[in-house]
Every structure is written in C-alpha cells, then in structure tokens.
Amino acid sequence: MFRQLSARFGSPVAMAIVTLLGMWLIMMVTLPQLQMIEYSLRPNLLPAQIGGPDDRLTVANYVTLFNNDIHRAIFLKTIWSSVLVTLLTLAVSYPLAWYLAKVATPRQAALCILLLIVPFWINEILRTYSWFILLAFRGPLNEVLLALGLIERPIRFLSGDAGVMVGMVYAYILFMVFPLYNAIESLDGNQVRAARDLGAGTLRTHRRIVIPHAKPGIATGCIMVFMLAAGSYAVPALLGSPGSRWFTQIIYNWFFEGGNWNQGAAYAFLLLVLCIGFMSLVMKLFKVGLGDIAK
Amino acid sequence: MTSQRLLAFGLKFYIVVFFAYLFLPLIIMSLATFNDSRFPTVTPWGGTTLRWFGELWHDGGMWHALSNSLMVAAGVLVLAVPIGISSALFLNTVSSRAKPFIYALILSPLLTPGVIIGISTLIFWRQFGVSGGIFLTVLGQTTFIAAYVMLMVMARLQRFDRTMERAALDLGASQWQMFRRILLPYLKPAILSAAVIAFLQSFENYNTTLFVAGYDTTLTVYIASQVRTGLTPAVNALGLILILITVVLAVVYELKRRREVAAMARLKGG
Numbered sequence: 001m002f003r004q005l006s007a008r009f010g011s012p013v014a015m016a017i018v019t020l021l022g023m024w025l026i027m028m029v030t031l032p033q034l035q036m037i038e039y040s041l042r043p044n045l046l047p048a049q050i051g052g053p054d055d056r057l058t059v060a061n062y063v064t065l066f067n068n069d070i071h072r073a074i075f076l077k078t079i080w081s082s083v084l085v086t087l088l089t090l091a092v093s094y095p096l097a098w099y100l101a102k103v104a105t106p107r108q109a110a111l112c113i114l115l116l117i118v119p120f121w122i123n124e125i126l127r128t129y130s131w132f133i134l135l136a137f138r139g140p141l142n143e144v145l146l147a148l149g150l151i152e153r154p155i156r157f158l159s160g161d162a163g164v165m166v167g168m169v170y171a172y173i174l175f176m177v178f179p180l181y182n183a184i185e186s187l188d189g190n191q192v193r194a195a196r197d198l199g200a201g202t203l204r205t206h207r208r209i210v211i212p213h214a215k216p217g218i219a220t221g222c223i224m225v226f227m228l229a230a231g232s233y234a235v236p237a238l239l240g241s242p243g244s245r246w247f248t249q250i251i252y253n254w255f256f257e258g259g260n261w262n263q264g265a266a267y268a269f270l271l272l273v274l275c276i277g278f279m280s281l282v283m284k285l286f287k288v289g290l291g292d293i294a295k
Numbered sequence: 296m297t298s299q300r301l302l303a304f305g306l307k308f309y310i311v312v313f314f315a316y317l318f319l320p321l322i323i324m325s326l327a328t329f330n331d332s333r334f335p336t337v338t339p340w341g342g343t344t345l346r347w348f349g350e351l352w353h354d355g356g357m358w359h360a361l362s363n364s365l366m367v368a369a370g371v372l373v374l375a376v377p378i379g380i381s382s383a384l385f386l387n388t389v390s391s392r393a394k395p396f397i398y399a400l401i402l403s404p405l406l407t408p409g410v411i412i413g414i415s416t417l418i419f420w421r422q423f424g425v426s427g428g429i430f431l432t433v434l435g436q437t438t439f440i441a442a443y444v445m446l447m448v449m450a451r452l453q454r455f456d457r458t459m460e461r462a463a464l465d466l467g468a469s470q471w472q473m474f475r476r477i478l479l480p481y482l483k484p485a486i487l488s489a490a491v492i493a494f495l496q497s498f499e500n501y502n503t504t505l506f507v508a509g510y511d512t513t514l515t516v517y518i519a520s521q522v523r524t525g526l527t528p529a530v531n532a533l534g535l536i537l538i539l540i541t542v543v544l545a546v547v548y549e550l551k552r553r554r555e556v557a558a559m560a561r562l563k564g565g
Contacts (some may be wrong), residue, residue, distance in 0.1 A: 001389045008388050008460075010470030020381040025400050028438040032415035039418050095309050103306060112310070114549055119317055121545040123499045125518050126534045130320035132522065133327055133335055133531075140323055143338040170320070202302055223406065231408020234501045238522055248410050255506065261418065268414045275408060290399055
C-alpha cells in the first residue's frame, strides 16, 4: 500500500498520508472503541482495588440492564420510538423527495433545495429549542388550538414521548429527504410514463417502479435517522420530561451522576450494538452494501 | 383525469405545508426574541423590546463559551482537514485486499452515534490522565468530522483527470511539484467547502461534545444548559444571531457551489 502511494506522490507525501490516516484510524476510531468495550467488562472499582483480586473480566454490567426494570423499559422504548421516528420521517419525506426529483421544474427544485438546506445548517439545539417554545404549555400552539375551540384547556405537549418524537422527526428529516431525492432522481422518467401508459395507477407505479428503484436511498435514510434518533441526547433533554427519558440520558447519568463509567460503557456499547444491528437488518432487507450508503 | 389533477394539487398543497412546518418554529423562536416578557414566548405579546440583545451582550458565560467554541473549531480544522484529504488520497491511490476493510473503518464514525464517540474518547484518554476539556473535544469531534472531509474531497478527486498528473511528470516535474502545483490546486474548492462544513459541524456539535467538554463549555452546550436552567429570551437573541449568520453562510455557500457546477457543465459542453 505504501509502495503504491509513494510511486504516485513520492515518499514524503506518502509518509504524511499514512501517518495521518494511521493516527486517525488507530488512536481515534479503533482503540477508543475497543477500550470502551474492555471498560464495560470490568467492575467499577476504587483506585486501590485496581489490579487486585476483584479486578477481573465480568458481564455484570450487562446483566444490570436486564435486572433493572426501569432501564430495560427505557431501552426497549428507545428502540421502538426510534423505529417509529424513522417510519414517520420516511412517510413525511417521500412525497417531498418525489416532488423534488420528478414533479418540480428544475427552477422550482433548485429553490426548494435551497430552502431545505438553510434550516439544515442551523444548529440542532436551536431547531429543537424552537419546538420547545412552540409546544410550551402557554405557547402559541396551545393558544391557537384554544382560540379555534378545538381544545378546552392547554395540553402538556412536553410531558410525554410525543413531543420528543415530533422534535426528532423535525431535527432529522433532511437526513431522509436527501438520500431519497438522490435515489429517485436517478430513475428514468420514461419508466414512470411507461407504467402509466400500461395502465398502472399512482399507487402501483410507486410500489412497483419508484420504491424498488429508490431502495438504496430509503435504506440510507432509515439507517441515518434511526442512528440519530436512538443516539440523540439533545432532543429528549430539551423536549422530554423526567417521565420520558431516553436511553442516552441513562448513559449520561452513569457517567456524570452515578460516577460508574464501567456501567456507562456497557450501556453505550449496547446502544452501539443496537445501531449496528439495525443497520445490518436494513442492509439485508434492502439488499444494499456499504458502498451504496456512502454515496 | 380529474383524480390525477386532484393528486397533483394535493402534492403541491403538501409541499406548502411542509415548508411551513420547516420554517414556522424557527420564525416563532426568532419573534420571541422581541417580546417583552420574562419567558421566551410569543403569547401573550407584552410589547416589543430589544433589551434581550443587551442582556446577551453582558452575559460573560456566553462570551466564554463562544471563545471555547472557536478554539475547538480551529483545532478541528487543523486536524480533520489534513486527515480527510489523506484518507481520500489513500483510497484513490491504493488497491489492496485490505481496502474494503479500511474503507469501512473510515466510514464507521459517520454511522456511530455521537454520544458513543464522545464516551469512547473520554474513556480512552483517561488512562493518560487527560480529562474532558478543549483538547478532548477537538479529538472527539475530529473523529467523525474527518470522515465528512474525506467524502467531500473524494467526490472531487474521483473526477480528476490523471493524464494531467502524467503530463506534469513527463514534462519534468517532480512528484512533489505535481502534488503541490497540479493536484492540490485542483482539490482546492473541495477542500475549502469541506473546511466550511467542518467548522459548522464542530461549532454545532452537541452529542459528542457533551461528554468530552468537561468544564470547557462550548456555545452549543451553553445554549442547551440555558434552556434547561436559566431560560430567558436572551437565548432566543443568541439563536436569532446564529440563525442569521448561518443563513447568510448557507446561501453564499450554495450559490458559489452552483456557480461551480454550472461552470463545470459549460466546460464539459464546450
């Protein structure tokens, strides 16, 4: 590998490339993850006990999750809520991506994409905070609903999981729209017209032509959104309440309130396994590879 | 035919609703900055005021967090941009059986939740006696931002015409001259865009930073803590300023990118 690099760029540049890449992949990407796993397999000990008889490998930190009813329930809730967020985001994004890729004129599409990109650049915290104001107990949404006579007293939107999920769909929607748009855009318009000429209705055209073609985009969007949702700390912290805690908040507490990093590492690793599991499942279901996702 | 038209109308309507959904929360948040009320809201409207900008100006914690954010972003640029360029050059040059594995490794930070990158960085550096702070924030953020830089540089590198490289060497340039005078200038637009994105990613990051920042609170972490504890419309004033800066940056960046794409299309067509 080094020979190919130095043949093209000369040894000094090749050396720099290998050093930088190696440092990154070893010191930042690989070793910290391995260390986290190792940490998760050790008990939480006082400094004096380290290296002593109690310092041995154990799965006790993983067993905690299964014995603690509250943590287990939050873990499961995080999974299914993230799946729900992913499906909701897909449903909301699909018509938009279809419009951008195949219905809009190039000028309309260019304008819409600019309008999409601008909020995408805005801080996730601020985007979430804007929902905090909107959904507040005495906030504008409640006032509007009251004024319209749709509700009799204000609703506490910020006390359950619904507020968190709405905020997540809002925060991560563009990670779904862009992969979908890229995938649908590459579909030959003649295929859609042919399907229509042969008598297929709108639903059928989408089910048989557009969706199969957009599979890599759907897979990429779903993987990204699920990962972001399951791993989100900001949205549940801002829009949730103590009653609607997310798994990431439990992890945070182990580190900075419980002071048990080993336990926290085990929970963090479970979250990582969850995300990898979801990714593998989606890649298998949609028959796409890693190369399709990075596009 | 009428059902077709109804569907087309429905789609248009949906698009309008979608963009309203996208912008309304941000507009309401911005409006709340000007409401003369102890709490950030637009209902009820207590009169128009600019005093929250003044309060923000005198908020020492905000300035401190801002300076931390800028230092972190500078550190991330210094590390992530060269690493990202190196990875792109590596993937573009090397053919080996280990390459798919290395490629997967390079992409893996993008598919790892930010909190986990923060946690593993924190744990890894503990054995060297390094605890959370600006240094770890730079390292944690670089872990995934370098991969974004790689993707952006790679996209341009793949369109590079390697006959230019050979021509330079045939005309007597050294490999270093070729790299310095041909390849780097060609990559420059992608490197600049990647630097802009890297800066923003760093500035905005919350999930990773939360775990590695220690007492060196960055601006994003500061905003989040203000929302959860001492919430006043000063947060909205800060948000509004950040949004305005971001919007200007985003529009400039996007228009510049489009000009480049158009120029490229002209070159190809002509």
